[in-house]
Amino acid sequence: MKARNSRSTGITKGWKLTDLVSTTQRKRRSLPESWFAWALIAPAVIFILVIVAWPLLETFRLSFTDARLGGESYVGMENYTDLAESKKFRQTIVRTFYWMFLSVFLKLILGLVGATLLNAAVPGRGLFRVLVMPPWVIPMAIGMIGWLWLYNGAFGVLSGTAQQFGLIDKAFEFLAYKRSAFYSAVVADVWVGTPMVTLFFLAAMQGVSRDLYEAAWVDGAGRWYRFRRITIPQIMPVIVSMALLSAIFTFNSFEIIWILTEGGPRSATTTLIIDTYKTAIGNFKFGEGAARAVVIVFLLAIFSLIYLFFLNKVNKHYGVK
């Protein structure tokens, strides 16, 4: 910007008329760049402040009250001490992290396998790439209606096929037992998340320079070696950032569990988000719900900070940016 101004004055030197014009123009433009920039982002900033930031602060305030439908009064740390003493809540936290790590791990593995397959130079890969995307595009709630049917014991294809092959001898309701309901929800979550991970990995793999592979190939490196020593290090920053993004999504995942099991059976699929929703919206205990929401925000913030630190190291290690 500065360079441009000096250039234009340089040209107009000695030209009285144009000099005059450019002076008035400069006056019209005298609005500083930062004001203009702030005017441009102000609507978005104000909107986010009202709809996200203020409710967030209000959540903090509510977490120190016993807000219910009837009213609210200040109770200090009571909601938090209750949570700290609750064995059930501790189990929920452990379950949430188990849910998150398992699901993210599976998404990354499947995404890596899927991207490698879709990156293979075989006819039809353009079509295959499109076919991977539907779970990402459609509303999760609709996809979960499909999974509800798949997991149905009497009429679903999974239980039905397993019976025909003699793996089980009678109908199996996937969502009726604690353990199977949990893992069924993980599979459904992986199903929703895998397409995005796959496509990002694929894009990253396509961005790796062919020269590297050719050089390795000339030196006699096999496919597996090239994958391990070129592909993986080259796309590592994308792997790490997808891991973080998926972790946040999975941690916050609500619709999948809510539609499949509503957190049941006997809390087997109750993650922090589900617990918060049930407490606040289901039972109208706004204060206790808010305390849970604050715990979520706190955990996510810590988690993200650790991760960003880690990402920085990875980027440095692999010499990116």
Added chain:
Amino acid sequence: MMDRYSKLQIVGIYAAIAVFLTFILLPFLEMFMASLRPLEHLFRSPYQFWSDDFSFQAYRDMWVTVPLLGRYILNSVFIAGSVTVLTMVFVVPAAYAYARLDFPFKSASLGMFLGVNMFTGAVLLIPLYRVLSALGLLNSYWAMIVPGIAFLIPTGIWLLRSYLEKIPVELEEAAYVDGASRLYTLRRVVLPLAVPGLIVVSTAIFIGAYAQQFLFAITFNQTREYQPLPAGLFEFIGYQSVTWNEMMAAALTGVLPVMVIFLFLQKYLVAGLTAGAVKE
């Protein structure tokens, strides 16, 4: 040469792709199969893969069983469309500022936007409920549109910013030297050049807006006539006698609008969304 596979390897690759795609597409296939089965054969135990009386009857009956189905689908499209237009109104100027201008608190404010992505509506539901109630927006389309916009603004800014950065800055400088104001330059020079990017970003926002309606709808809206499709269908699942074949038919019909848009634009969409993953 490097990319040549032996016959055995090709068979292996296709087999693995088939397994992978089966996992991805199985729910859709099952939904479609279920939608074709007459109700009495749907509840047939043990499970039979093939019925000899497939029909499209459910696609006709569903409009009667779920009387508001057409309305639900229209609601979904309307809400997603409104969210898209309004989000773009917020996103375009902001993305331009982040792409081109330098100002105090630039990275801090951008960080705030991206921080929004860390939360979902579920964490903020309680006070958000009160905000919407104070603004008198509960039980209206706005109850689903307003929070929808808030959670899509960050993604929109992020995507459009990286697109705008790729437009050569010389064109703006030329307009500027000719005496055009900043706003005029943005409107008449930058935006026309950014049309492909605007289409990609608004499509991504539309898909996101179509997908995220469920939580806001079941929490902030009790008016049945305003419900979007996922919430409308979910209400029926709780009923005693769910006509599952019609439910599946309705679900598949309801994703058609977004699938059609997606199929037309998928190439640009994927390229635009994954742009950040590719090294320059």
